[in-house]
Amino acid sequence: MSQNRKSADSLEDLYADTLHYHVNTGGETIHAKRMPGRFRNLKWLTMSTWLAFFIGPYLQWGDHQAILFDIPGRKFHLFGATIWPQDIWMLSLLLILLAITLFGVTAVAGRVFCGYFCFQTVWTDVFTWIEDKIEGNAIQRRRLDKAAWSADKIRKKTLKHSLWLLVSILTGITFAAYFTDAFELWNGYLTFSAPYIAWVVLALFIAGTYILAGFMREQVCFWLCPYARIQSVMVDKDSILPTYDYHRGEPRGKVKSKSSDAATKGDCIDCKMCVGVCPTGVDIREGLSEGCITCGLCIDACDSIMDKVGKPKGLIRYLSHKEMDGVTLPPVFKRPRVITYSTIFMLAVTGIIYGLATIPPVELSIVHSRQPLFMRMSDGSIQNKYTIKAVNKLETDQRVSLTVKSSSGDVHMVKEAYFKDITLKAGKMVPFSIFLQATPASLEHENTDVQLTIQGITQPDITVTYDSVFVGPKK
Ligand code: SF4
Ligand code: SF4
Incomplete structure (x- = not known):
């Protein structure tokens, strides 16, 4: 009896605390309550993977940055591999891979990317954590916003915005550091000698991070993010999402200490704690919403309430629509969408692995000059011109030879x-022209197949061949 009385008292306190919790309509700042729980811990864990973003530019691989998007040099260094513009098809496969991963994960478990990994929600969570530490809990923050300006309010707001700016600056510098030498960049910023473009990138990132994570927050998810718009076609009745079990919860109603109608009510005590902790201000009890980022924080909140009222946890839980209707789901790997996404995923992975494993150290492209197709020389021989671009993708200069072989005739260079014996500079593309000649009598056809070969001298295992054609007069 005393236990019941205690529960009722604490619930009355709870109802008083959650008076302000209501669904977000975009007209005010959401001050979500931060609560401990399983999904809160999971969110911290997944968010911590972003630490790799801050460490990434400072890792070295050989004599250069492990990850360096060298735009002026037109090449990307990814650990040991150097990706040139010629290998950009791998980037297309990577984008397909990322998109398919996103589609597949969304089909199975909704917007988990948004809830646990998306930079917008992750940075917003870090910003609101700072806000919570400085300005207090959700109710205190709301009061502080409404309070008149005082020394205390100015101190708290100044400290909060300073820390927000610090995070924004670190984010901006880290992003820029992926495109140039990270240590030189820091030196450039600290000595105010960084190039103009580095300052522009930094300013854009500081402004973007500060505004999007500090002020726009969930409004980005609601109004700017295209993923929120297309998720409805990616999820289906099999998708497992944070769901309010309305069979169990309804009819909802407030619990009173001398309640006589408890037996006729569902398990939802209408405390609105699930709304109060929601970073996007959604009421999960109203069904699937495009604002729900499936972070699961409402599950933690409702579980803690169920504990308080002595009812089983899981009134809100990860559940599919079909499961809600009592249907048992088939295994994930038997679902047509999952099979389709998995197949495309595996093809993209195979393509990328193949591409990385077979990046040629030296690449050759040859264009046969078409104006004129051939020239007749003063000694009567036929001459063709070719423009060659040889790319040395290695980190050292390479001595190579270039030879020609023809299917018939006496075609020679x-x-x-x-x-x-020519030298291809390390990491450079060398353009040059060559001329091939042949006597007309030796040519059996108008077009003769020729094969140009670059053979490594420094590294004899380098052999690159290119098929072209030698054009002569009509036969
Ligand atoms: S679903 Fe749970 S947290 Fe939400 S109002 Fe009902 S009891 Fe409270
Ligand atoms: S409704 Fe629940 S799962 Fe969805 S965003 Fe809000 S707290 Fe996260």
């Missing part, structure tokens, strides 16, 4: 001896 002009100044052949010169091309027997």
Whole structure:
């Protein structure tokens, strides 16, 4: 009896505390209550993977940054691999892979990416954590916002915005550091000698982080993020989402200490704690909402309430629509969507692995000059011109030879001896022209197949061939 009385008293306190919790309509700042729980811990864990973002630019691999998007040099360093513009198809596969992963995860478990990994929600969570530490809990923050300006309010707001700016600055510098030498960049910023573009990138990132995570917060999820709009076509009745069990919860109603109608009510005591902790201000009890980022924080909140009222946890839980209607779900791997997404995913992964494993150290592209297709020289021989681009993707200079072989005729290279030993500078593309000649009598056809080969001298295992054609007069 005393236990029941205690529960009722604490619930009355709870109802008093949650008077302000209501569904977000976008007209005011949401001050979500922060509560401990399983999903809160999971969120911290997944958010911590973003620490890799801050560490990434400072890792070294050989004599350069492990991850460096070298835009002026037109190449990307990803640990040991150097990706050139010629290998950009792998980037397309990577984008397909990321998109399919997102689609697949959404089909199975809704917007878990949004709830646990998205930079917008992660940075917003860090910003609101700072806010909570400085300004107090949700009720105190709401009161502080409404209070007249005082020394205490100015102190708290100044400290909060200073820390927000610090996080924004670190975010901006870290992002910029992926595109240039990280240590030189820090030096440039600290000595005010960084190039103009580095300052522009930093300013954009500081402004973006500060405004989006500090002020716009959940409004980005509601109004700017296209993913929220298309999620409805990616989830289906099999998707497992944080769901309010209305069979169990309804009819909802407040619990009173001398309640006589407790037996006729559902398990939801209408405390609105699930709304109060929701970072996007959604009422999960109203069904699937495009504002729900499936973070599961309302599950933690409701579980703590169920504990208080002595009812089983799980009034809000990860559940599919079908499961709610009593249907048992087939295994995930038997669902057509999952099979389709998995197949595309595996194809993309295979393509990327194949691409990384077979990036040629030296690449050759050859364009046969078409104007004119051939020239007749004063000694009667036929000459064709070719423009060659040879790319040395390695980190060291490479001595190579260039030779030609024809399917018929006496096709040979002009100044052949010169091309027997040429140097391709490390990490550079070398453009040059060559001329091939043949006597008309030796040519059996108008077009003769030719094969140009670059053979490594520094590294004899380098062999790159390119098929082209030698054009002569009509036969
Ligand atoms: S669903 Fe749970 S947390 Fe939400 S109002 Fe009902 S009892 Fe409270
Ligand atoms: S409704 Fe629940 S799961 Fe959805 S965003 Fe709000 S707290 Fe997270």
